[in-house]
Amino acid sequence: MNKVLIYVEGPSDKYAMSSLLDPLISEKLQAGIRISFIEAPTGDKKKSVIMKVPEKAVNILLNEPQTIVVALPDLYPKNKGFAHETADELIKGINLNFSKALEKKGISEKELLESRFKVFCFKYDLEALILASPAALANRLGISRVKRIWKLPVEEQNNDCPPKRVVEDVFATYNKRYVDTVDAPAILSKVLYKELARLCNQQFKPFVDFLEQL
DSSP: OOEEEEEESSHHHHHHHHHHHHHHHHHHHHTTTTEEEEOOOOHHHIIIIIIIIHHHHHHHHHHOOOOEEEEOHHHHHHSSOOOOSSHHHHHHHHHHHHHHHHHHTTOOOOOHHHHTTEEOOOOOTTTTTHHHHHHHHHHHHHHHHHOOOOOSSSSGGGBBBHHHHHHHHHHHHTTTTOHHHHHHHHHHHSSSSSHHHHSSSSTTHHHHHHTOOO
C-alpha cells in the first residue's frame, strides 16, 4: 500500500486534520493510499518539522519507495529555525534543508527523492481554519453567532496576532478556555474540508489539492 506521512507540529494539528479530512482519508484508503498525520519529533515543535523532518524524510524515502513525506508546519512564529517571514520563504527553506540532507548522505540522483518530499504550511497556524468556520465555532461555544474579531480572508492574520490567539480571545469573550487538542478537532469535524479549501485558498487549498490528486 502507498503511504503519505504528514508531519505536523503537535497533537492538536494531528487530531484536527484527521477529523477534518476523514472523508478524503477514507476515500484514498479505498484507493490503496494510507494518509497519516504524525507529530513532529521531540524538541521545539516548529523547529522539529522544519529542521529534523527533512533529514528524517531522506531515510524514510530511501527505504520506502512507495512513500511520500510531507512537512506541514505553522508559518507562525517567523524566523524560527532559519530566517523566514512569508510562506514562500518557509517552504523554500525546508526544501533547502531536504537538499542539504541528501547531499550529506552523498545522494547524487536527487530528483526522484525530491519528487516525493512535499512542503506546505498553515498560514499562520491551524486555527485559521476555525476562523473560517464561524457556524461550527459558534456551535462549539453554545451560542447562535460569534461576533467576528478577525481579519478576512482568515489567512491574512499576522505574526503579531496569529489565528490561535484570536480563537483564544473568542473563547475568552464567552468565558471559556480554548483547548486546542479538544476544541480544534471537535469544531473541524463539523466542517466540509472543500469549503475550507475554498475560503483558505492561499496555503490550505494547495495542500488539499495535493491530497485529492494522489
